[in-house]
Amino acid sequence: MGVLARYGHLMAGVRDSTPPITLGEGGTPLIRSRRLESRLGVGELYFKLEGMNPTGSFKDRGMVVAVAKALEDECGAIICASTGNTSASASAFGALCGMESIVVVPRGNIAAGKLAQASMYGARVVAISGSFDDALDIVRSLTEMNQVRVVNSINPDRLEGQKTAAFEIIDDLGDAPDDLFIPVGNAGNITAYWKGFTEYRELGNATRLPRMMGYQAAGAAPFVIGHPVEDPQTVATAIRIGRPASWDSAIAARDESGGLIDSVTDEQILDAYSLLAEMEGIFGEPASAASVAGLAKYALDHPETQDRRVVCIITGNGLKDPDRATAQGLNVDESPADSAAVRKILGWQ
Ligand SMILES: *Cc1c(COP(=O)(O)O)cnc(C)c1O
Numbered sequence: 001m002g003v004l005a006r007y008g009h010l011m012a013g014v015r016d017s018t019p020p021i022t023l024g025e026g027g028t029p030l031i032r033s034r035r036l037e038s039r040l041g042v043g044e045l046y047f048k049l050e051g052m053n054p055t056g057s058f059k060d061r062g063m064v065v066a067v068a069k070a071l072e073d074e075c076g077a078i079i080c081a082s083t084g085n086t087s088a089s090a091s092a093f094g095a096l097c098g099m100e101s102i103v104v105v106p107r108g109n110i111a112a113g114k115l116a117q118a119s120m121y122g123a124r125v126v127a128i129s130g131s132f133d134d135a136l137d138i139v140r141s142l143t144e145m146n147q148v149r150v151v152n153s154i155n156p157d158r159l160e161g162q163k164t165a166a167f168e169i170i171d172d173l174g175d176a177p178d179d180l181f182i183p184v185g186n187a188g189n190i191t192a193y194w195k196g197f198t199e200y201r202e203l204g205n206a207t208r209l210p211r212m213m214g215y216q217a218a219g220a221a222p223f224v225i226g227h228p229v230e231d232p233q234t235v236a237t238a239i240r241i242g243r244p245a246s247w248d249s250a251i252a253a254r255d256e257s258g259g260l261i262d263s264v265t266d267e268q269i270l271d272a273y274s275l276l277a278e279m280e281g282i283f284g285e286p287a288s289a290a291s292v293a294g295l296a297k298y299a300l301d302h303p304e305t306q307d308r309r310v311v312c313i314i315t316g317n318g319l320k321d322p323d324r325a326t327a328q329g330l331n332v333d334e335s336p337a338d339s340a341a342v343r344k345i346l347g348w349q
Contacts, residue, residue, distance in 0.1 A: 088121070
């Protein structure tokens with residue numbers, strides 16, 4: 001159905017004249033954990049599978065709104081800085097609407113699948129020798145001069161779309177959960193979820209609000225250390241951001257909800273990345289695993305988590321970053337093409 005058709009009436013700025021474009025974004029599954037729940041010591045644990053969006057990440061929820069508004073306003077082109085997923089999403093919706101997409105990415109720090117997507121959707125891809133933060137500075141400066149629409153999460157239409165994930169969680173659970181665990185990079189998503197939860201409660205669809213539990217990578221944790229990070233480093237490229245654009249609103253989400261923003265190491269992220277795949281059959285990308293790594297860390301020190309209902313946001317699909325998966329060590333045995341040899345490898349006598 002798409003988020004504009006389903007929730008457009010609850011989005012600021014969306015009108016009857018806004019074209020209801022869609023690639024089938026939103027409506028993603030909320031899956032109850034079968035194995036990690038007891039292992040981590042959580043009362044009820046759910047995963048929101050945002051990697052099932054049409055370009056494989058939650059970015060599609062906000063992008064469809066940003067591009068619909070750009071189309072309504074007769075913009076011919078969209079532009080964004082990206083660690084990968086924003087570029088994939090922008091160029092897909094740009095292609096859908098026949099708009100030129102320009103994406104500026106940090107060279108060498110974008111997962112292979114994401115670059116392949118932007119390129120297939122026909123975007124102009126500019127890879128700079130700099131960070132995501134440099135790319136966003138460049139995009140901001142370019143749009144002061146030209147007639148293109150910025151579709152990064154500094155565009156408020158993005159957050160209007162992204163808040164629909166909170167609506168869906170409440171619709172599925174019948175109320176808000178106790179805690180929401182979510183990775184934090186540029187901090188648009190934690191901002192959008194908080195907006196969604198508070199608005200939906202005001203509409204009478206929930207009786208409570210969750211704590212917002214945000215997790216950054218230790219080498220890219222400006223909220224945890226309290227100031228921007230000059231040279232952010234982490235294997236979780238989607239959250240490799242040193243100067244988050246939605247700084248104040250993320251702090252507000254944290255504080256108003258009684259939550260926290262903490263960090264997890266790359267080792268903890270990669271452990272959670274493997275655990276999620278092996279114990280739940282969910283292949284998220286490394287950045288997505290930060291939410292699960294955060295929950296594992298938190299639950300260890302907080303036994304009361306056993307009485308709580310928790311949702312972890314799995315923000316993007318693991319298939320986007322095959323190099324990282326392969327680097328974990330491919331679990332493959334080679335064999336001649338005969339059944340006796342395969343039997344032997346399997347240890348069957
Ligand atoms: C964009 C992204 C994030 C971070 O979201 P922010 O809104 O930048 O905090 C996390 N995970 C994935 C897979 C992403 O694409």
